[in-house]
Structure formats: C-alpha cells, structure tokens
Amino acid sequence: MTENSKERLAERRGQETQVYQPAEDSALLAKAVCKAVRQSDRVHEIGTGSGWVAAQIAAETGASVTASDINPHACRAAADRGVQSIRADMFGPFVDNAFDAVLFNPPYLPTDPDEEWDDWMEHALSGGPDGRRLVVPFLTGLSRVLSASGSGYLLISSLTGYEAVESIAAENGLTVESIHEQSFPFETLFVLKLTRYS
Template sequence: MPHITYRNACVEFVDDVYEPAEDSFLLADAALDLAKQGMKILEIGTGTGFVAAVLKANLDVDLLATDINPYAVKCACNNGVPTIRADMFSAFKSLKCFDMIIFNPPYLPTLEEDKVPGWLNYAFDGGVDGTASLHRFLEGLVSYLCHKGIVLVLVSSLTGIEKAISWMEGYGLETEVVVKEKCFFEELVVLKGILKAGPE
C-alpha cells in the first residue's frame, strides 16, 4: 500500500481519499510547532489522518478526528488516528472544549461541471467561490474551542487570505499568518486564531 513517512509518522493512503500534499505538510508543521503535551485536539476533515498522525508521533496529546468520507475514516483509523464519521461538528451532540482545532478545508472554487465523482469531491469542492466549507466551519467553531484555544486553518490565495482573516476575526478570533508557501498557481498559508472570549 502506498505510504508517506514524515516527521516520525508513517501514513498509508488509498483511493477515494485525498493524498497528503503541500498543504498537508504545511499544516502538519504548523500544528506540531504550536501544539503542546497534553492538549485536547480535534481535526475536522482529517482525510488519511496525516496531520493528526504527525502530532501523535511526536507529542502525547488527546486527539480526535472526523471526516465525512467513510473511506477516509477507515484510512485514518488504520493510520492510528481515532476518527469518527461526521459532517463538520455534527457528531457532537453536546458542547465540547478543545485546546486546538485543525481544519484543512476544501477550497477550490467548484461549479457543478467541475465536481469530482464520488467521495473524493468532498476534499476539493469549496463551492462556487471556494469559501463554503470555511464559513460552515467558522459558524460551529466557537462552541467547541476552549477559552484561549487555538484554531489552525489552511487557506489558499484562491479563496482569499485577507477575507479569511476578516471572517475569523468576526467570530472573535485574534488571527495571524503563522506560515506560508508559494505553490504553483497559489499561495498557501496557515492561519492561527486564538479565541479570546468563551468558556474557561
């Protein structure tokens, strides 16, 4: 089975699940730089479990992941990442409190004729302007992020980096770019948001 070894983690990947790429590596590096031992961490849309697996391989953290794609859930679990099938935060019937929440949203602007067949479409389809999943994530986020908790979001210049920062700040997150990288036809950045108001 094809696999990727990175920062002490070995992650297998399969058809119908997004293969780790430049955005995955960038987000994993940022998460590992900012995470601390003992943190309670949630990754939304984990895919193969790559980012979460890198964290698990290097830190003792309480980690949970979700994905809407059933093949991704199975793949991530096989990679040692506790993963449940859910659309965004839908699996949580009561409020939880995570120290860090990580999300690499599908951000490609996608018209109906651009859609990819099958479950893999969920990894790419960001709606007409590429922002649909990011908006849905931010709407649910603050109910699950601890006071002074950290959110890490991968954003592309295709979506609009300044717009994404403005939206995050509108949800009460003090936001900054922590790492960025030019990649082919786009710039990728990881945004860090810190929730300044909420439950202790």
C-alpha cells in the same frame, strides 16, 4: 497471500482512490500545528482524510489527538494509521469547549459547479465557487468547541480569498494570525491561527 489478505488489500486500494492523500498542504499544516500544540492539549482534526496529519501531530507532540471525516473511507484510513476517528460532519457531535486545538485542511480551491462530480474525492477537493464552501461553517462553529484558551488552525490558499476569510472570522469573534505560509507558482498557502477575541 490468503483470501482475507487479498480482500483487505483490494479494499485498501479502493479507499486510497476515495480518500485525500497527504500532499504539500498536509505537510504545511502538520508542521505549523506541531509547533503550537502542547502534550497536554486535546487536539481534533476535522476532515482528516487519510489521517496522516493527525498521526504526525500525535507522534511528534504526544498530545491526545482525535479526528473526524464525513467520508467513511477516510475514517477507516485514519483508523488504519492508529488515529481514533469518527464519522461526523463538521462540529455536529462535539460538546462545547471540547478541544484545545482544532485543525482543518478544507477543500479550498474555487470550483466551477459545471466541473464538479459527485463522489468522495469531489467532496475532498471542491471548495465551491469561491473556495469557501466549508471554510465558512468552520469559522462559524469553531468558537463553540474550543476551550477557553483554545485555538483553531485553518489552511487556506490565496485563491480562497485571504481578506474574505479574515472578515468572516472577525464576524464570528475570531482573530486571525498567519503562522506559516508557502508560495507555489499559482498560489500561496497559509496556515491561520484563530483565537477568540479577548
């Protein structure tokens, strides 16, 4: 193994400890979105983490898929999977009506502020005191970047507060439909389809 190869392997191992890796929630979101997306769609994943979900959607649907994450290590990990990714915070750099589908697996677990630590994995896991720290800005900004017939796909937990999320979506002109769910011992995960009111 060359010195460059060793350095690259060490860098990749370091990224894995700072990037959210695929789990049950990732598979649930990928499965639901793959069923909904068409080959002609412009798809974007916010908070891509390792890029696994975006790569699955691109491979299974043939759609044009891009991704973003605020974490630079995540952007590199996604690029290593062949996903076109940019470093961005939520919707900041995107033009109006840019996407036919936007998906997000946010940090959704309620987290006591006293139990938080300041690193990239904390950003990937902590949903704030109510689990909606990043859910609210997603619901607030989603309509702007969706095409006229576009949809958003949001993964949440029963611990996030389904009815509260539904209410916030409605306040922002979005209808909510649960299109996939899976129960676990301490929570149920939902994939929500979000569309503008007609």
